[in-house]
Amino acid sequence: MGIKLKRYLDEIPQEIIELCDELGFPLIQIPYDLAWIDVINAVNSVAMNRYIIRINDRKNADRLQ
Incomplete structure (x- = not known):
């Protein structure tokens, strides 16, 4: 909160x-x-970066199989 x-x-x-x-x-x-928009943008940026890292990790894991 x-x-x-x-x-x-x-x-x-x-x-x-x-x-x-x-x-x-x-x-x-x-x-x-x-400004709230600055807070929201920062949080969204971190969330998106984590999401992209997870997707890339899954792609790399699939390539190794």
């Missing part, structure tokens, strides 16, 4: 931090001056 502070909250409530810790749920504080 990404939370951008200053617009609605000045800080993340401790209860939320503790709940996320208990559940093993990632909690990310987004800087106020960072």
Whole structure:
């Protein structure tokens, strides 16, 4: 979960931090001056790169058989 502070909250409530810790749920504080589209693009880029690596690994494994 990404939370951008200053617009609605000045800080993340401790209860939320503790709940996320208990559940093993990632909690990310987004800087106020960072545009959401920049966050989304960065996450998508990492996800796509990992996907491409897995596809290439499968292709290489198939070639070895």
